[in-house]
Amino acid sequence: MVGLATGATLVVLVPLVAIFGYLIYKGIGSLDWNFLTKIPKPVGETGGGMANAIVGSGLILLIASLIGVPMGIGTGIYLAEFGKKRFGYLVRFTADVLNGVPSIVIGIVAWSLVVVSQKHFSALAGGVALGIMMVPIISRSTEEMLLMVPQSLREAAWGLGIPQWRTTLSITLRTASSGIITAVMLSFARVAGETAPLLFTALGNQFWNFSINHETAALPLQIYTYANSPYDDWHRQAWAGALILIILILISMSLVRMAASRGVFKGGN
Amino acid sequence: MGVGIQVSQLNAWFGATHAIHDIQMDITANHATAIIGPSGCGKSTFVRCLNRMHETIPNARVEGTVKIGDTHVYGNGTSAVEIRRRVGMVFQKPNPFPTMSVYDNVAAGLKLNGYRSHRELEEIVERSLRQAALWDEVKDLLKKKSGASLSGGQQQRLCIARALAVEPEVMLMDEPASALDPISTSKIEDLIFELKQNYTIVIVTHNMQQAARVAEFTAFFLSGKLVEFDKTEKIFTNPGDKRTEDYITGRFG
Amino acid sequence: MLKQMNGPLLRTKVQPNPAQPASQDSPAPVPRQKIEHKSSRLADATFRYLMLVCALSVLAIVVLIVRELILSSALARHTFGLKFFVTQVWDPVSGDFGALPFIYGTLVSSLLALIMAVPLSIGVATFTTEICPPRLRSMLSYVVELLATIPSVIYGLWGMYVLVPILRQYVQPFLAKYFGWTGLFSGYQFGYSMLAAGIILAIMIIPIITSITREVMSAVPTAQREGVLAIGATRWEMIRVGVLRNARTGIMGAIILGLGRALGETIAVTLLIGNRPEIAKSLFAPGYTLASVIANEFSEATGDLYLSALVEIGLALFLITLLVNIVAQLMVWSITRGSTQRATA
Numbered sequence: 001m002v003g004l005a006t007g008a009t010l011v012v013l014v015p016l017v018a019i020f021g022y023l024i025y026k027g028i029g030s031l032d033w034n035f036l037t038k039i040p041k042p043v044g045e046t047g048g049g050m051a052n053a054i055v056g057s058g059l060i061l062l063i064a065s066l067i068g069v070p071m072g073i074g075t076g077i078y079l080a081e082f083g084k085k086r087f088g089y090l091v092r093f094t095a096d097v098l099n100g101v102p103s104i105v106i107g108i109v110a111w112s113l114v115v116v117s118q119k120h121f122s123a124l125a126g127g128v129a130l131g132i133m134m135v136p137i138i139s140r141s142t143e144e145m146l147l148m149v150p151q152s153l154r155e156a157a158w159g160l161g162i163p164q165w166r167t168t169l170s171i172t173l174r175t176a177s178s179g180i181i182t183a184v185m186l187s188f189a190r191v192a193g194e195t196a197p198l199l200f201t202a203l204g205n206q207f208w209n210f211s212i213n214h215e216t217a218a219l220p221l222q223i224y225t226y227a228n229s230p231y232d233d234w235h236r237q238a239w240a241g242a243l244i245l246i247i248l249i250l251i252s253m254s255l256v257r258m259a260a261s262r263g264v265f266k267g268g269n
Numbered sequence: 270m271g272v273g274i275q276v277s278q279l280n281a282w283f284g285a286t287h288a289i290h291d292i293q294m295d296i297t298a299n300h301a302t303a304i305i306g307p308s309g310c311g312k313s314t315f316v317r318c319l320n321r322m323h324e325t326i327p328n329a330r331v332e333g334t335v336k337i338g339d340t341h342v343y344g345n346g347t348s349a350v351e352i353r354r355r356v357g358m359v360f361q362k363p364n365p366f367p368t369m370s371v372y373d374n375v376a377a378g379l380k381l382n383g384y385r386s387h388r389e390l391e392e393i394v395e396r397s398l399r400q401a402a403l404w405d406e407v408k409d410l411l412k413k414k415s416g417a418s419l420s421g422g423q424q425q426r427l428c429i430a431r432a433l434a435v436e437p438e439v440m441l442m443d444e445p446a447s448a449l450d451p452i453s454t455s456k457i458e459d460l461i462f463e464l465k466q467n468y469t470i471v472i473v474t475h476n477m478q479q480a481a482r483v484a485e486f487t488a489f490f491l492s493g494k495l496v497e498f499d500k501t502e503k504i505f506t507n508p509g510d511k512r513t514e515d516y517i518t519g520r521f522g
Numbered sequence: 523m524l525k526q527m528n529g530p531l532l533r534t535k536v537q538p539n540p541a542q543p544a545s546q547d548s549p550a551p552v553p554r555q556k557i558e559h560k561s562s563r564l565a566d567a568t569f570r571y572l573m574l575v576c577a578l579s580v581l582a583i584v585v586l587i588v589r590e591l592i593l594s595s596a597l598a599r600h601t602f603g604l605k606f607f608v609t610q611v612w613d614p615v616s617g618d619f620g621a622l623p624f625i626y627g628t629l630v631s632s633l634l635a636l637i638m639a640v641p642l643s644i645g646v647a648t649f650t651t652e653i654c655p656p657r658l659r660s661m662l663s664y665v666v667e668l669l670a671t672i673p674s675v676i677y678g679l680w681g682m683y684v685l686v687p688i689l690r691q692y693v694q695p696f697l698a699k700y701f702g703w704t705g706l707f708s709g710y711q712f713g714y715s716m717l718a719a720g721i722i723l724a725i726m727i728i729p730i731i732t733s734i735t736r737e738v739m740s741a742v743p744t745a746q747r748e749g750v751l752a753i754g755a756t757r758w759e760m761i762r763v764g765v766l767r768n769a770r771t772g773i774m775g776a777i778i779l780g781l782g783r784a785l786g787e788t789i790a791v792t793l794l795i796g797n798r799p800e801i802a803k804s805l806f807a808p809g810y811t812l813a814s815v816i817a818n819e820f821s822e823a824t825g826d827l828y829l830s831a832l833v834e835i836g837l838a839l840f841l842i843t844l845l846v847n848i849v850a851q852l853m854v855w856s857i858t859r860g861s862t863q864r865a866t867a
Contacts, residue, residue: 175367
């Protein structure tokens, strides 16, 4: 029986190694400067790249962060510092529910709210969808980090006559800051790889776009489109794009790990 | 200069639990008053009612009158934040702000209340650290050392300096030395001696010798009630109440 | 005895430090810049109000989700009524829409994933908490969680290039030869099939089931384990009775959470399931899920009825995952007590 458990572990590790290995094998050959700086070429021509998708992802993620981070942190602050019993439970529960909503459904909602009213697809719509997804992740973690700040620090601040709002911002939040930043980066890494909510919000674009009001390319979206296509060259590029995507995600995860290991309190406690 | 505190008919609750009953006390300005008594007798609760910290606990309630100088602490127009600026508090376990340097810790009460002038801040920080007898030990590393990286005794003196920097009229100390080693304890007791000249001090302590060493007046609390309040000398040599005598001689608590 | 406490009670024990500046002896000077005694009540109230707005917006978002789904699916709901969920036809040309094939596809692919993932997850969790040497523990859990960070589209891509060919060349012929009699493994071996979708989903939900199972297993007190060992149990018996049985509810919660994830998974499934709205017994046949039909057809849908039908599918998906997630949350909460504890001084 113990052997079964060990066997199970090995079985689970196999796809992990297989996926990463294959990703590197298929993708590394197509990763070149061209790929990172050029936009897609029409089918049949070689030498296109995914530069516009990388930039587009950045734009959409920026919009998402502007929506998701303040709302998430604000909700977390409310739950930790002010949340009264019943209302606090309701908000927390709702955030957990929101966390479980399939990303494609969020895409529909963003489509309905933004695309339909604006009558066109846009980076904004995509950003709204991803931003909504970030809120529950950030809120939960912010609340947890703030609750880990000892009450004695708040009391010290109150004892000095520092008002509640200042205490929360300059003392409590600041003490929990590295943990909160970790949470934000984690939520970032999670939504960066999402394709479904962008399918009919940002829609995708074969050209450069820097405006929030137009269709925009995004890395996972481009990969998906290419993977679905019948062209070999596009498949090759899909792999390269996938490799870049996973590298970017792994970088942010490593940053998260580094920040977390420095501890919740800067200055050591 | 410090001011006197008049407490009248003070009661406090934690939810349904009646923690302190009908406390009546006049605390003399510019002197140190010790509050002694066994664990759970309400000494900390009482002191936290003086600067409206008790009400920060959910479901906590206070009734009665506290006057600090001419101000009604629980008056209709008085804000708790106001009172806490005028009353400094030092806690049992040192609690410097861990993300801030020594300098920023001492300046926190001023900076976070809008104080702008840098030159004056520097002077105030130095003066407060000298008052707390910590200046010589930290003066070279003021802005580089984090508040949390000092030793226990130093941290507590840092907290004292931090409280002094906002120039309160009253200093409340809730067992300030109980978490510290004897040498730090003795340094803090010396501090209290100095501070008495400019501030009114209320110190909660479970250490009777400490009360005898630093305070002119002592109050004995038992089960949330004020049993006896008199000059320290009288309390320790000739207590009026039998319960006081039992506590002093170590028959309980 | 009291008299023994006489002596210098009120005399200073130590001389004041002569290095102190002279200002020590004079009354405390008034600070030159007055600390502004502005009332902070307005600022406090505003701040609290702002934070409340943020918290309310979470509620607002969920309300909006429900509202938009209901409104945008109104046309389809009124046209088809409840028959929508039992009709097998999906014909955009004639305007006849029914969600049954997708419901079938979603449920079957998810259940298939669970059947494969649950034993593996419990195995890995058991290994990590009970068998693995402590030094390797954090590395192992890190590696399993790494699986969770891989985006869906990469799973799909890998599935297309590696999983499907393996299925076509080795697995499907094997299953057809030895288990074809069950009827589950018959028909043309496309590769892109319910089976492929089930397998990729299983890989994708293993991390979440594992991590929660690990959490609830670690939460079982050592006393429970020791108690079972003390009556002479073997190691496996200790794990089974002392740990797994105690963590039962939490593990159920983890499984249901994994189910919730599988139900909503879109991209990887869409790339591997074949995308044909048919109900077939064989796992080799292509299928279609609620999420996949939305992903494939939404941006190209013409006509209000078509779009509305797709939104209604989204509504169905939302309700199914909502139900499953609530049940899962309740189970996990009952173990870990939901809210986090405030740190004491």
